[in-house]
Amino acid sequence: MSKKLIAVFLALVLIFSLAGCSNSNSTKTSDKTTSTTTDNNSATKTEAKQDERDVRYPAFDFGGKTIKVGLWWDYYYDSDNTSINDDPNLSNAKTAQMRLDNVRRIEKKYNVKIKFENLTWDGIIKSINTSIPAGTPECDIYLTDLQFGIPAVAHGLAQDLSKIAPKNSDLFNDNKIVRPLKVNGGTYLFQEQGLQTSGIFLGYNATMIKELGLEDPQELYKNGQWTWDKFEEYCKKGTRDTSGDGVADVYGFGGVFTDLVNGLMMNNGGSIAATKTEGLSSKPTMETLDFINKLYNVDHSARPWNTQDWNDNLLAWSSGKVMFWTAQAWLLKQEADKASSNGGSGLPFDYKIVPYPVGPSGDGKLYSPVQGNWYMIPVGVKDADKVYQIFEDFLDWYNGDTSLRDDPTWFESCFQNEDDVKLALDCDQNQKLDIWSSLSSSGFDFGATIWQPIIVDKKSTVAQAVEAAKPVLQGALDKFWSGSQQ
Structure with a gap:
């Protein structure tokens, strides 16, 4: 207890000392410098974490194009959203804001829009089996259940990610952001990393x-x-x-x-x-x-x-x-x-x-x-390497802090x-x-x-x-x- 009192006393001494010094112009400059130094240290730490993503995923201009992701439920958040309250099932305001801010980050970094389209269960199967064979895939990325994801691979409708993803991609290295699935000798499917909760x-x-x-x-x-x-x-x-x-x-x-x-x-x-x-x-x-x-x-x-x-x-x-x-x-x-x-x-x-x-x-x-749901990039998507990089970068909305992603509550x-x-x-x-x-x-x-x-x-x-x-x-x-x- 005595150590705590001494610590509090020293803190008060420091506060009053700084307050007293604020009467002189020269000390104001010193004060500002001290404050700025502290803020800069904090900012540097934040920038260092952000730089890790920018080193792995160098920025480029995607020309204002939209990357469309097909799935069978309403996904939050994408470029259409402007408030975390757009999600009717909002439960964690902190992570929701991080996800929304991440959308803005990706938009600015690559000059791109991200759009998640709810095609319904039957609609996504139909889209995969009709638009891709026709050479005009409706979506740049599809989220698939293995019931139709594996057949899509078997029928040559999915691109082999090992041929298009950047070599320094998380897909081929740490697997902290995405998990690859090898099928028929290639890596055609991937999913967002998280708690392994689908075991039997x-x-x-x-x-x-x-x-x-x-x-x-x-x-x-x-x-x-x-x-x-x-x-x-x-x-x-x-x-x-x-x-x-x-x-x-x-x-x-x-x-x-x-x-x-x-x-x-x-x-x-x-x-x-x-x-x-x-x-x-x-x-x-x-x-x-x-x-x-x-x-x-x-x-x-x-x-x-x-x-x-x-x-x-x-x-x-x-x-x-x-x-x-x-x-x-x-x-x-x-x-x-x-x-x-x-x-x-x-x-x-x-x-x-x-x-x-x-x-x-x-x-x-x-x-x-x-088990679970797996993404694929269909054959026919142009600039598939860029699409993949942008999307993998997008999935790291938590900037490496997996504790934000892997909430074990449910x-x-x-x-x-x-x-x-x-x-x-x-x-x-x-x-x-x-x-x-x-x-x-x-x-x-x-x-x-x-x-x-x-x-x-x-x-x-x-x-x-x-x-x-x-x-x-x-x-x-x-x-x-x-x-x-x-």
Whole structure:
């Protein structure tokens, strides 16, 4: 406390000394110099940060042109906006102002306008598939979902960024601003960097686990004991007839097959359509399908698949019908918020998450599929190198301070404890691209060729279904990568 008082006393002495000195003209000059020096030091620091962007992205005159970015929602902010209040969902005035100021910075630096155009979901797909092949792309940049972004690459509609982006671009160096996605040997897609929040994992009913006297799955994972065998054991114990009618009404597992297949397969070193050659019959993938078959058809510990209602499979967990489920952050928050809305008391149980268990062919790392939205520059865009540089510079609205960009508030609100937040982020650190779910229009439908005969109809063994599906999958891959229009 005495040190603090001394510091305050010295500060007061300095203030009064400066105030007394202000009576003389000569001291006024000295005062002004001191003040200017302080301001200049502060300004120099700011300019130094700004200079980092200007060194990486040298200014040039783009002739007053407009760079049009197509997407399927309203984006803020672009050159049409003059106030942060233009955004009806404004939540953070500080970062909103930084984004708006950044628009003005880019406009001045390059003599350019930035325009984000909401084309709607169907509209952006139509624009990509019609305007680009015609040689007159409607937009200079498109934001794509992988459902239509990967086909656009396969059909030669996207430019290879490795051939147009500046060599000192963040894309090929630090990846602090953008994240590249390699497809078919080239870098055609990129997205804005941020928290890795699209990982997949298993959710579990922690209350149910405790009631059954089972060890917490997170502890098993921490101790390297979270394996397929342990997951199977838990699923069996979680499957029960609570009503006494002789029919199970609570199952050890329930969820959607897309995430289940990816979660188990990728963490077992397998793939289905990660390359131009089918991987369905590979050892890791066959092991995955055999294990899923065991859960559903041998142990009967997985909730029967509802062919009529996808959401019944996806949301069974929130009504306590399953102990483990296929989970993502948004899904947990959606159901928890729904249960708390309109005076509700929330979900009647505690929930937690755990990574997908490691399979016998897995390497022990955590994997999730590549997801999210990805930008591309279409073939036919003139001065694509300049368009890319301007846009990458535009994306660094936070001037290197990623804490402004990566606000974890929403993500953290999806979970009930900090351990879950960390695990969810860990699950998304290693991403794998496997396009099997994007091949239906090319002739391969996993649900119809694999899931239906094995899990729903129960008329085929795994080996039989895979043998029948292999040529179908290979044909779809050949068509997909040949550039044939769908």
